[in-house]
Amino acid sequence: MAYIEVKNLAKRYQQGDTEIAANEDINFEIEKGELVIILGQSGAGKSTLLNIIGGMDTNDDGTIKIDDIEVSKMDSHERTEYRRNDIGFVFQSYNLVENLTAKENVELASEIVEDALDAEEVLESVGLGERINNFPAQLSGGQQQRVSIARALAKRPKLLLCDEPTGALDSGTGQKVLKTLKKMADEQNTTVIIVTHNSALADIAHRVIRMKDGTISEIETNDNPADIDSLEY
Numbered sequence: 630m631a632y633i634e635v636k637n638l639a640k641r642y643q644q645g646d647t648e649i650a651a652n653e654d655i656n657f658e659i660e661k662g663e664l665v666i667i668l669g670q671s672g673a674g675k676s677t678l679l680n681i682i683g684g685m686d687t688n689d690d691g692t693i694k695i696d697d698i699e700v701s702k703m704d705s706h707e708r709t710e711y712r713r714n715d716i717g718f719v720f721q722s723y724n725l726v727e728n729l730t731a732k733e734n735v736e737l738a739s740e741i742v743e744d745a746l747d748a749e750e751v752l753e754s755v756g757l758g759e760r761i762n763n764f765p766a767q768l769s770g771g772q773q774q775r776v777s778i779a780r781a782l783a784k785r786p787k788l789l790l791c792d793e794p795t796g797a798l799d800s801g802t803g804q805k806v807l808k809t810l811k812k813m814a815d816e817q818n819t820t821v822i823i824v825t826h827n828s829a830l831a832d833i834a835h836r837v838i839r840m841k842d843g844t845i846s847e848i849e850t851n852d853n854p855a856d857i858d859s860l861e862y
């Protein structure tokens with residue numbers, strides 16, 4: 630049995646007389662410790678899928694199992710606990726608290742879960758050991774994104790979900806952020822799912838799930854993902 634199993638998942642929105650199938654007939658598996666990229670153009674249904682996996686939204690049909698727990702059957706209280714304890718989120722806009730230092734932002738995780746990692750150690754692991762006492766405004770975009778990754782990782786999530794994490798960054802800075810995410814998958818066995826419209830990122834993933842018009846058009850696996858330094862995007 631795979632670590633994540635999604636079967637026949639569907640999510641539909643009603644707009645007037647029209648039904649929009651944001652996700653339809655979605656099926657895939659993901660193994661623990663994989664770096665996965667969900668790729669597709671705007672409106673393809675990527676964020677909808679990521680939000681359902683992370684318990685921020687619910688599906689209409691189908692099942693999602695993560696580590697043998699059925700997310701699709703949770704009530705709203707269970708979903709809140711799942712979101713809080715098992716999921717780390719990273720967004721395109723870093724969502725840091727401006728009047729807290731990098732360390733204090735990461736320490737927010739310990740107010741959410743009991744066994745959070747040490748903030749300084751996690752910041753060191755994302756290459757920000759020298760910046761722990763800086764405020765977000767004193768950090769570059771890439772550094773701020775790495776603080777937000779550290780904050781997500783400090784919760785020791787089962788799953789790290791990233792929605793366009795490099796969307797606001799130049800390519801060099803984006804590479805650093807991607808390296809950080811890859812390192813978490815390779816060295817800490819964290820399962821990382823990245824949503825992006827940028828097909829240049831596909832080569833670095835263990836698994837690429839391509840979406841089009843709410844459905845999956847193709848899934849590829851890659852035992853030897855490309856080095857992030859070789860990316861041109």
Ligand SMILES: Nc1ncnc2c1ncn2[C@@H]1O[C@H](COP(=O)(O)OP(=O)(O)OP(=O)(O)O)[C@@H](O)[C@H]1O
Nearest residue numbers: 642649651669670671672673674675676677678826
């Ligand atoms: N709350 C909602 N109400 C109605 N339609 C919605 C809602 N959320 C998403 N949709 C529709 O579902 C489809 C998929 O949207 P989604 O945001 O998942 O796409 P996406 O691939 O993440 O796009 P982007 O890259 O632009 O964020 C789109 O047609 C969108 O308009």
